[in-house]
Amino acid sequence: MFGEALVELGAADERIVVLDADVSSSTQTKLFGAAYPQRFFNFGIAEANMVSAAAGMAASGLVPVVSTFTLFIALRAGDQVRAQVAYTRLNVKLIGGYAGLSDFADGASHQSVEDIAVMRAIPHMTVVSPSDITTTRKALAAAIEHDGPVFLRVSRDNVGQAYDDDQPFTIGRGIRIRQGRDVTLVAAGPVVGLAREAADRLAAEGVDASVIDLHTIKPLDADLLAEEAGRTGAVVTVEEHNVLGGVGSAVCEALCERCPVPVLRVGLPDHFGESGAYPDILARAGLTVDAVVAAAKKAQAMKAR
Amino acid sequence: MAKPDFAAMRDECLQLRNTIVDIIHGAGSGHTGGSLSSVEILWTLFGHVLRYRPDEPDWAGRDRFVLSKGHAAPALYTVLAAKGFLDRAELTSLRKAGSRLQGHPDMRKCPGVEMSAGSLGMGISVGVGMALAARLTGADWRVYVLVGDGELQEGQNWEGLMAAAGFGLDRLTVIVDHNGVQLDGPVDEIMPLGDLEAKLAAFGLAVRGCDGHDCASVLEAVHWARSQDRPQAIVARTVKGKGVSYMEGESAWHGKPISPEDYAIAKRELAGT
Numbered sequence: 001m002f003g004e005a006l007v008e009l010g011a012a013d014e015r016i017v018v019l020d021a022d023v024s025s026s027t028q029t030k031l032f033g034a035a036y037p038q039r040f041f042n043f044g045i046a047e048a049n050m051v052s053a054a055a056g057m058a059a060s061g062l063v064p065v066v067s068t069f070t071l072f073i074a075l076r077a078g079d080q081v082r083a084q085v086a087y088t089r090l091n092v093k094l095i096g097g098y099a100g101l102s103d104f105a106d107g108a109s110h111q112s113v114e115d116i117a118v119m120r121a122i123p124h125m126t127v128v129s130p131s132d133i134t135t136t137r138k139a140l141a142a143a144i145e146h147d148g149p150v151f152l153r154v155s156r157d158n159v160g161q162a163y164d165d166d167q168p169f170t171i172g173r174g175i176r177i178r179q180g181r182d183v184t185l186v187a188a189g190p191v192v193g194l195a196r197e198a199a200d201r202l203a204a205e206g207v208d209a210s211v212i213d214l215h216t217i218k219p220l221d222a223d224l225l226a227e228e229a230g231r232t233g234a235v236v237t238v239e240e241h242n243v244l245g246g247v248g249s250a251v252c253e254a255l256c257e258r259c260p261v262p263v264l265r266v267g268l269p270d271h272f273g274e275s276g277a278y279p280d281i282l283a284r285a286g287l288t289v290d291a292v293v294a295a296a297k298k299a300q301a302m303k304a305r
Numbered sequence: 306m307a308k309p310d311f312a313a314m315r316d317e318c319l320q321l322r323n324t325i326v327d328i329i330h331g332a333g334s335g336h337t338g339g340s341l342s343s344v345e346i347l348w349t350l351f352g353h354v355l356r357y358r359p360d361e362p363d364w365a366g367r368d369r370f371v372l373s374k375g376h377a378a379p380a381l382y383t384v385l386a387a388k389g390f391l392d393r394a395e396l397t398s399l400r401k402a403g404s405r406l407q408g409h410p411d412m413r414k415c416p417g418v419e420m421s422a423g424s425l426g427m428g429i430s431v432g433v434g435m436a437l438a439a440r441l442t443g444a445d446w447r448v449y450v451l452v453g454d455g456e457l458q459e460g461q462n463w464e465g466l467m468a469a470a471g472f473g474l475d476r477l478t479v480i481v482d483h484n485g486v487q488l489d490g491p492v493d494e495i496m497p498l499g500d501l502e503a504k505l506a507a508f509g510l511a512v513r514g515c516d517g518h519d520c521a522s523v524l525e526a527v528h529w530a531r532s533q534d535r536p537q538a539i540v541a542r543t544v545k546g547k548g549v550s551y552m553e554g555e556s557a558w559h560g561k562p563i564s565p566e567d568y569a570i571a572k573r574e575l576a577g578t
Contacts, residue, residue, distance in 0.1 A: 017441065038441060041472070049430040049464035056434025059412070059420060061365070062441070064434075080461075083424045084431065088412055 003028025055084035070096030074115035100240030102156035111273035117245025131192035132162035138169035180208035187238035198292035226258035234299035262302035332400040340380035342484040359389035373428020374453035375409035390417035426459025436474040455487030469536040470509025484545035517541030
């Protein structure tokens with residue numbers, strides 16, 4: 001899906017070039033390469049070089065879309081991203097594939113649970129983590145439309161379609177999937193699905209939960225978060241990322257200043273991923289509907305104190 | 306472009322050296338050694354090689370010069386001022402709060418700077434991206450990248466060189482300011498580069514050396530580079546701290562502040578005859 005969306009965008013804008021580092025078969029940028037061979041560059045297994053070269057291309061008027069596994073962008077090429085993409089405010093689009101635990105069988109070496117923390121701490125960087133097919137397509141188009149560096153964190157698996165095709169999508173504006181009174185579930189990435197399911201379960205138990213798809217982690221939609229916290233008085237965050245520095249941390253930072261309420265974070269409790277079937281390792285990492293439901297009830301109880 | 310007057314260029318380089326020492330002394334910090342070693346290379350490029358418009362620094366048809374060894378910023382700023390990108394008076398703002406002349410070049414602040422630099426080893430890769438962009442868009446400008454030799458210890462340089470050859474970027478010229486000294490000591494002692502020219506050649510570049518303190522030699526090498534059908538590397542033999550006797554070849558002068566006493570000696574030595 002990502003590969004096809006890229007091909008469509010490439011047809012409309014000749015400035016778009018795609019760079020990959022020997023994973024174009026995995027990231028599906030090979031589709032762009034087949035459609036526009038002149039505008040596709042495989043840099044081999046050399047991510048730092050690829051990111052710096054993208055900066056050189058952007059400085060020359062092109063719109064480079066850099067694609068590889070998430071951790072190789074955020075960590076392997078982190079200095080290049082910082083020094084030559086963010087500090088320079090160049091128009092480079094960094095697409096991190098196989099984010100979170102989605103490269104499940106390959107294990108911790110290939111999984112990315114630190115990238116949001118790194119990327120959102122870099123000035124001028126925009127950080128987007130779409131949750132389904134519709135929002136991934138729209139996030140990619142919005143990233144290219146946006147003038148400046150964008151980091152787009154996408155999952156490996158076909159994440160399914162959760163939104164209608166006409167779902168509005170604006171960088172920096174969270175999507176309120178449902179509005180409740182008792183607790184707000186804030187999620188980013190495919191785990192938005194967990195939050196949706198948890199809200200259904202909570203509803204059956206008489207707890208009225210809001211669900212927010214916080215697809216943009218930076219700039220953060222603090223207005224929406226503050227409004228939600230003000231109404232429900234309790235927040236649970238859900239992320240396929242370390243709970244240190246990620247979505248939960250970003251939400252806490254905003255709410256501490258705008259509307260302090262109890263916030264419980266569901267995510268990897270400061271440990272690495274592992275190999276296994278995707279549902280199994282998500283469960284072992286604590287990313288389950290049960291865990292979100294339990295956190296929601298606990299957060300609700302905390303506000304009552 | 307006017308025929309080079311190499312005798313005049315020697316005098317001009319002496320003036321540039323004076324200004325570099327002045328502004329680093331005034332700033333209270335800065336990298337004198339690697340700035341002084343790159344003077345003739347920069348002056349030759351900006352004087353007789355690069356196409357540019359100082360009053361229109363973003364002119365699309367300009368040649369691109371990427372300073373990878375960003376700590377030579379004082380030398381680059383001094384040359385940019387001499388060529389009209391900056392008011393010479395602004396040079397004294399080097400490294401001061403609010404200045405466009407950051408300790409290491411910031412492309413968003415200083416006109417004529419093609420890429421922000423400071424973290425080493427990235428410039429060749431940037432040049433690769435620029436040369437690919439030029440080829441894709443059918444532009445006729447060329448890309449020149451100036452790297453330090455100590456900097457070549459960073460692995461990314463070699464990724465960049467591999468890509469330059471792999472993509473066949475014949476309009477990319479890498480110039481090595483081979484002054485033989487890095488912050489902690491001689492390059493050969495800290496981490497030897499071995500046979501640098503052979504390594505560059507093995508990576509698929511056309512390679513030759515030149516005397517990096519002789520503008521005629523630098524210019525001749527660049528003319529040679531422009532006739533090659535693959536990316537080129539010019540290894541410019543230079544002296545760190547060139548022109549100030551006590552700085553020459555001394556790693557201590559990689560980035561030491563210049564005291565008033567040392568400044569007085571440097572200015573005497575750079576007074577010319």
